[in-house]
Amino acid sequence: MPLTIAQKIIQAHLVSGEMKAGTEISIRIDQTLTQDSTGTMAYLQFEAIGVPRVKTERSVAYIDHNMLQSGFENADDHKFIRTVAYKHGIYLSRPGNGICHQVHLERFGIPGKTLLGSDSHTPTGGGIGMLAIGAGGLDVAVAMGGGAYYLTMPKMVRVELNGKLRPYVSAKDVILEVLRLLSVKGGVGKIVEYAGPGVKTLSVPDRATITNMGAELGATTSIFPSDEVTRAFLKAQGREGDYVPLASDEGAVYDETYTIDLGALEPLAACPHSPDNICTVASLAGKEVQQVCIGSCTNSSFTDMMKVAKILKNSGRTVPPHCSLTISCGSRQVMSMLAENGALADLLKAGARVLECACGPCIGMGQSPESNAVSVRTFNRNFYGRSGTASAQVYLVSPETAAATALNGAFTDPRTLGESVDVAMPERFLIDDSMIVPPASEAEAQNVEVVRGPNIKPFPVNVALPETLSGEVLLTMEDNITTDHIMPSNAKLLPYRSNIPYLSDYCLTPVDAQFPARAKQKGGGFLVAGQNYGQGSSREHAALVPLYLGIKAVLAKSFARIHAANLVNSGILPLVFENEADYSALSLGDELAIENARAQVEAGGRIVVTNRTKGTKINTVLELSDRLRKVILAGGLLNYTREQG
Numbered sequence: 001m002p003l004t005i006a007q008k009i010i011q012a013h014l015v016s017g018e019m020k021a022g023t024e025i026s027i028r029i030d031q032t033l034t035q036d037s038t039g040t041m042a043y044l045q046f047e048a049i050g051v052p053r054v055k056t057e058r059s060v061a062y063i064d065h066n067m068l069q070s071g072f073e074n075a076d077d078h079k080f081i082r083t084v085a086y087k088h089g090i091y092l093s094r095p096g097n098g099i100c101h102q103v104h105l106e107r108f109g110i111p112g113k114t115l116l117g118s119d120s121h122t123p124t125g126g127g128i129g130m131l132a133i134g135a136g137g138l139d140v141a142v143a144m145g146g147g148a149y150y151l152t153m154p155k156m157v158r159v160e161l162n163g164k165l166r167p168y169v170s171a172k173d174v175i176l177e178v179l180r181l182l183s184v185k186g187g188v189g190k191i192v193e194y195a196g197p198g199v200k201t202l203s204v205p206d207r208a209t210i211t212n213m214g215a216e217l218g219a220t221t222s223i224f225p226s227d228e229v230t231r232a233f234l235k236a237q238g239r240e241g242d243y244v245p246l247a248s249d250e251g252a253v254y255d256e257t258y259t260i261d262l263g264a265l266e267p268l269a270a271c272p273h274s275p276d277n278i279c280t281v282a283s284l285a286g287k288e289v290q291q292v293c294i295g296s297c298t299n300s301s302f303t304d305m306m307k308v309a310k311i312l313k314n315s316g317r318t319v320p321p322h323c324s325l326t327i328s329c330g331s332r333q334v335m336s337m338l339a340e341n342g343a344l345a346d347l348l349k350a351g352a353r354v355l356e357c358a359c360g361p362c363i364g365m366g367q368s369p370e371s372n373a374v375s376v377r378t379f380n381r382n383f384y385g386r387s388g389t390a391s392a393q394v395y396l397v398s399p400e401t402a403a404a405t406a407l408n409g410a411f412t413d414p415r416t417l418g419e420s421v422d423v424a425m426p427e428r429f430l431i432d433d434s435m436i437v438p439p440a441s442e443a444e445a446q447n448v449e450v451v452r453g454p455n456i457k458p459f460p461v462n463v464a465l466p467e468t469l470s471g472e473v474l475l476t477m478e479d480n481i482t483t484d485h486i487m488p489s490n491a492k493l494l495p496y497r498s499n500i501p502y503l504s505d506y507c508l509t510p511v512d513a514q515f516p517a518r519a520k521q522k523g524g525g526f527l528v529a530g531q532n533y534g535q536g537s538s539r540e541h542a543a544l545v546p547l548y549l550g551i552k553a554v555l556a557k558s559f560a561r562i563h564a565a566n567l568v569n570s571g572i573l574p575l576v577f578e579n580e581a582d583y584s585a586l587s588l589g590d591e592l593a594i595e596n597a598r599a600q601v602e603a604g605g606r607i608v609v610t611n612r613t614k615g616t617k618i619n620t621v622l623e624l625s626d627r628l629r630k631v632i633l634a635g636g637l638l639n640y641t642r643e644q645g
């Protein structure tokens with residue numbers, strides 16, 4: 001049978017199940033990555049599993065998120081990650097070496113391999129032909145321990161790219177167009193594969209920009225073929241030996257197909273507060289902008305930064321006083337090359353505030369804009385409040401649009417700059433892996449002490465599912481609630497990623513400031529939500545903190561993939577309304593109960609929820625495999641894994 005690229009990789013890694021869309025499969029994981037803001041928890045869970053040394057081909061721990069050290073907490077967590085990685089066979093990419101996805105693409109990614117990462121933008125690896133999937137930390141911990149990764153076999157989407165991008169239109173505009181076509185929930189349960197003659201016109205960093213933001217479609221992952229462009233990139237990284245060609249078979253079957261004429265695209269922007277709220281940059285032209293931020297795992301490659309440097313240099317100008325321009329390179333490799341070829345000086349001359357190679361403003365780690373600011377970013381998420389300034393309006397654009405906009409302090413279509421800027425892919429990148437620390441040898445590892453700071457608190461573990469779940473509706477929410485709503489992350493809160501009790505006072509506060517106090521006073525209860533609940537990040541804190549607050553089940557119209565998995569891993573029931581009209585019939589304070597909960601979960605399928613206040617019954621569906629129902633019965637994945645020995 002002819003196969004798609006993703007199906008070929010899945011087939012080669014299949015541990016259980018059949019490649020039938022919608023059914024549960026499990027796959028062997030070759031590589032894992034963690035970053036620090038999810039990693040501390042993932043390594044605590046890895047320790048709890050009790051496997052002494054990772055069983056993957058390559059596991060890498062990155063430190064790139066919690067970089068502002070305004071107290072001891074982040075530095076202590078870095079030390080924990082450094083020592084735990086050294087002990088258990090994990091490579092460490094030290095703080096300063098760059099953003100996990102960019103560095104992984106440069107130094108470790110291999111076409112045809114599977115990569116599981118505790119970060120939702122792990123699909124960046126799809127740019128080099130990896131099957132790269134984002135997951136909660138516990139799933140990554142299990143994979144490090146040699147366990148298979150379970151997922152629902154996705155449907156296949158083909159995006160056919162024709163033609164060639166015009167000057168000043170770039171990869172970011174391609175993925176913004178895909179978001180316009182499919183929306184933030186259009187990719188749930190699907191893998192997006194790029195194909196067609198346009199593919200060869202895109203470099204690996206371009207492809208990685210596109211697969212990176214496939215996360216915003218809710219897709220399981222996105223992937224490009226591995227071709228001569230991939231080979232050239234790997235060769236320039238001194239890794240030609242890692243090259244493997246990959247393409248879909250003639251006649252491979254896709255569930256959906258879209259066609260994009262690259263030559264017809266124009267510069268686009270995602271408007272507040274959703275990555276699929278797309279308009280043209282031309283339609284925003286002239287709107288004043290107070291901040292421009294260039295970087296993040298979406299757009300921080302050498303070629304992106306060179307284009308920005310050239311645009312700024314060609315203008316000969318400095319950004320106007322009302323507009324702040326920040327630049328964060330994706331990796332030490334990128335920044336070193338800019339330093340060596342003089343482009344860094346061009347950026348500084350234009351007035352850029354050059355930040356360290358890290359996530360930085362993308363996760364609100366500093367650079368929160370002024371009140372009511374218009375902030376234009378090359379990032380991938382513009383969710384409400386994520387910048388750290390609740391009143392800010394964040395737009396997502398390409399590096400070219402960002403540079404042109406910074407120069408004028410107002411939205412500018414980069415095509416108005418005139419002659420195009422061309423940046424060739426380097427034939428050789430500057431290779432220096434001295435900030436990557438290999439793990440201790442097995443013998444040496446015995447004597448390595450893992451150092452835990454006082455900020456590391458035990459994480460909550462659920463109990464086996466009781467016979468009856470009861471409690472009040474503690475919050476009702478709209479569609480598209482993000483994990484940034486559920487567990488906000490910013491410079492003030494990120495240092496507490498290993499301190500669930502502390503974080504619990506901020507849970508869902510962007511929706512309702514009273515929620516944590518109410519949940520604590522009522523001793524837990526239920527959450528009610530609309531479509532696509534939990535979209536965005538992979539942070540399992542968005543499940544662990546509700547668990548700590550006593551949340552028993554979430555009733556929603558639909559769930560985002562990673563968040564639903566994190567809820568199950570925590571033993572919280574993700575229930576989907578059988579009849580969407582029941583959503584509006586639920587009110588804050590309604591007393592709900594799930595009677596015979598164990599028997600209902602064991603039977604699978606429908607779960608009946610009683611509304612004791614209104615005297616009604618609500619039918620919901622627990623769309624889980626037999627194995628996941630057992631996970632729920634055990635009170636979460638950790639209990640289940642222990643039960644299985």
Ligand code: MIC
Binds near residue numbers: 037118120121381537
């Ligand atoms: C994000 O972009 O939202 C993050 C921060 O990288 C998260 C991970 C986290 O919350 O630590 C993600 O994308 O998974």
Ligand code: SF4
Binds near residue numbers: 099298359363380
């Ligand atoms: Fe870091 Fe932003 Fe990428 Fe998340 S999306 S990994 S915060 S750069």
